Amino acid sequence: MKNRVLALALATAMAASMMACGKSSDEATEETTQVAEIEYNVDDYVTLGDYKGIEVTIEGEYEYTDEGFAQYVADTIESAAVYAEDDSQTEVQEDSIVNVDYVGSQDGVPFDGGSAEDQMIDVAGNCMAGGTTGFIDGFTAGLVGHSVGDEVAYDVTFPESYGNTDLAGQTVVFTFQINYIAKAVESEDDLTDAVVSDNFGYDTVDEYMDSLKEEYTASLEDNLENDTETAVLNALINNCTVSEVPEGLLQARVDLILSIQSKQYEAYGTTMEAYLTSMGYDYQEVINTLTENVKESTKTELILEAIANKEGIEVDEEGYTEFITPIYQNMGYTDLDTFYADFTVDGYGGQKYFELAYRTEKATDFCVENAVVNSTNVLNADADTEEDSEVVTDEELESEVEVEADEQ
Structure with a gap:
């Protein structure tokens, strides 16, 4: 040291x-x-x-113990707050984690700051998955009941106290493209080569586990x-x-x-x-x-x-x-x-x-x-x-x- x-x-x-x-x-x-x-x-x-x-x-x-290493892996994966596509789910539920693209428009014209792609959204929390800061009321509620691949559009009203005065109190339309429903990666069993490559910078699960063993x-x-x-x-x-x-x-x-x-x-x-x-x-x-x-x-x-x-x-x-x-x-x-x-x-x-x-x-x-x-x-x-x-x-x-x- x-x-x-x-x-x-x-x-x-x-x-x-x-x-x-x-x-x-x-x-x-x-x-x-x-x-x-x-x-x-x-x-x-x-x-x-x-x-x-x-x-x-x-x-x-x-x-070094196997039990200690297993706990280290679990803690590391949990702290990363990673989500991966869940092929077994096709319909958005009230507690789903959903990957979406969205566009916000007013009178048919997209407004600045209202569009994003590849967003992981916590429907129940009305916030980004793994986050705590919420969206405006009603932002995610209209996704429930729709399926992967659907395009969904519905009205959302900004609060009167919203910081952008051009949008404060205004009703706009958000159009969502539902890309997939996701699940939290919570343990080594949830890891795949694709998940590791996309989120941890390694080509395979074995490579990632070797690196974690060195860190541990x-x-x-x-x-x-x-x-x-x-x-x-x-x-x-x-x-x-x-x-x-x-x-x-x-x-x-x-x-x-x-x-x-x-x-x-x-x-x-x-x-x-x-x-x-x-x-x-x-x-x-x-x-x-x-x-x-x-x-x-x-x-x-x-x-x-x-x-x-x-x-x-x-x-x-x-x-x-x-x-x-x-x-x-x-x-x-x-x-x-x-x-x-x-x-x-x-x-x-x-x-x-x-x-x-x-x-x-x-x-x-x-x-x-x-x-x-x-x-x-x-x-x-x-x-x-x-x-x-x-x-x-x-x-x-x-x-x-x-x-x-x-x-x-």
């Missing part, structure tokens, strides 16, 4: 807060050039406990990695003590989130404060909640920074380039200087922030790689790589302890 600490210290806090700042990006840039850089000695704030050889236990689904296996591996890291980070938080978060550092972390959020809302011609106020929220209470969330994530950052210092983890050019390049490129930047400038706030430069993020991520890797991880359900305990933590059974752990005792 890459860029984990960055997500912890920035993205998670942003998602949890949904805030914007009260000053513009121009103001922030101007003030940054005038304020001295924040300085602190992390060892004055962090007392390290055990961080090497931490023993943790994780519980989750990490091993990869998801198990991700679960194992994510749960292991979470357990190790939680153990670090429990084992290490942070007396307080330096006030300037906390403010810089909050300001960074606010600055990024501010730019997003400025693009819509407003500020987060104005938006929150208009929605009935207390802006200061929201900022206070954000600050508390950021304080907790910054405590973890300080612990990892102290570990990085203790273990001599520094920024190496090759590793850092591999770390930072996908970050700024995926965010749409073409050069680092602009990227760093946009992540610079009073007292803390963008480059310094991301270099620390790199070091704390490496510190996390170090702790995970040196952890002893017990699991009730491991995907592949024999397929560890250099970047994976050691996953052992209770028997293996006991054997290792005996060996170490003999060596002593």
Whole structure:
């Protein structure tokens, strides 16, 4: 899992807060050039406990099973909301899913926005199949009782409050061509090569199932990695003590989130404060909640920074380039200087922030790689790589302890 600490210290806090700042990006840039850089000695704030050889236990689904894969397939197909032609049905019922083409006309002339082809309609819901937003009243009711291949025309009246004033309150004619009646694709048994080709981008069902098996296996591996890291980070938080978060550092972390959020809302011609106020929220209470969330994530950052210092983890050019390049490129930047400038706030430069993020991520890797991880359900305990933590059974752990005792 890459860029984990960055997500912890920035993205998670942003998602949890949904805030914007009260000053513009121009103001922030101007003030940054005038304020001295924040300085602190992390060892004055962090007392390290055990961080090497931490023993943790994780519980989750990490091993491939036929039952688990079947559930994964079912969930994936259901979430896709796919419908396929049902040859066994020829007459539209009140609860049918129908594929139609339609044309809306007024006084015999088609009107703009009133025509569409290959539309999957839920007759009972009076909406698009799989959707929730309804059509105008009576739009689908006239289809009931007609058969596949029929052309059906009937009057529909737009509501007086309809957004298009040319149509509001007007009665028009919708002409439908009923192409076929459909059914929901709910399981692997409903899949055909045609359904897979039309909806999932594979030529055959076998190809699609092979791809799902790869996805499922990869998801198990991700679960194992994510749960292991979470357990190790939680153990670090429990084992290490942070007396307080330096006030300037906390403010810089909050300001960074606010600055990024501010730019997003400025693009819509407003500020987060104005938006929150208009929605009935207390802006200061929201900022206070954000600050508390950021304080907790910054405590973890300080612990990892102290570990990085203790273990001599520094920024190496090759590793850092591999770390930072996908970050700024995926965010749409073409050069680092602009990227760093946009992540610079009073007292803390963008480059310094991301270099620390790199070091704390490496510190996390170090702790995970040196952890002893017990699991009730491991995907592949024999397929560890250099970047994976050691996953052992209770028997293996006991054997290792005996060996170490003999060596002593």
